[in-house]
Amino acid sequence: MRETTWVEQYYLEVDKEQRKEILDEGIEEEGMTPENELRTKLWEVRYSRQAKETAEVDHYIRGWMSMYYLKHSSKGFFSKKNYNKEKDQILKDWGVDIAREYGEAGEKVLYQELCNMTRLYLKLCKDDKSYSSILLGIGRMKDSSLVNKIAKDVYTLAYEIPQITNTVDVFRIFTKAATDTFYAVFPKERGVLEALIEGTAR
Incomplete structure (x- = not known):
């Protein structure tokens, strides 16, 4: 059985400090390659x-949550400025411009980081009692219902919002990362998301 590489471990791990430890050890092992840089x-x-942040923030998760605002801020002439500001902040939170400086290698590393972000979000959804509750924190959804809810979230952010806001190309890497990670985490339920993507969900 093939051993997991440190890079694979790095992107499977969702704890910030554990990730830093894996990254530091990986750099010590193979040096500061462009990808590691x-x-x-x-x-x-x-x-x-x-600056001005009073608490620790996962800026990738903040960018994920900010995607919801794009759908609303894109409506109306006077919302265009706010929409562009929101979009630019998401790209900044994800370090997209920094990744672009590294060409194809940068695109791959950005994709891997966005996969890790999605993996963390899916974990938070599965673990959060309020997210998985039926109504006002009372009762818990069946596993199938929870996966359906998560799939709709992924579809909304990775497909619906980019289409509505004409940013399909801008968020192309995010769309692929979110999709691939959902399939990896829920391999038996990939058809749920596929149905939404293909427009056949009922």
Whole structure:
């Protein structure tokens, strides 16, 4: 059986400190390659406290949640400025411009980081009692219903919103990362998301 590489471990791990430890050990092992340099920069972008922030923030997850606002801020002439501001902040939170400086290698590393972000979000959804509750925190959804809800979230953010806001190309890597990660985490239920993507969900 093939051993998991440190890079694979790094992107499977969702704990910030554990990820940093894996990254540091990986760099010590193989040196500061361009990919590792970018991984270090994206770690800083994602987890380091920025000016005026009073608490630690996962900026990738913040970018994920901000995608919802694009749907509403894109409506109306006077909302265009707010929409562009929101979109630019998401791209900044994800370090997209930094990744672009590394060409194809940068695109791959950005994709891997977005996969990790999606993996964390899916874990939070599965673990959060309020997310999986039936009504006002009372009762818990069946596993199939929970997966359906998560699939709709992924579809909304990765497909519906980019289409509505004409940002399909802008968020192309995110769409692929979110889709691939859902399939990896829920291999038996991939048909749920596929149905939404194909427009056949009922």
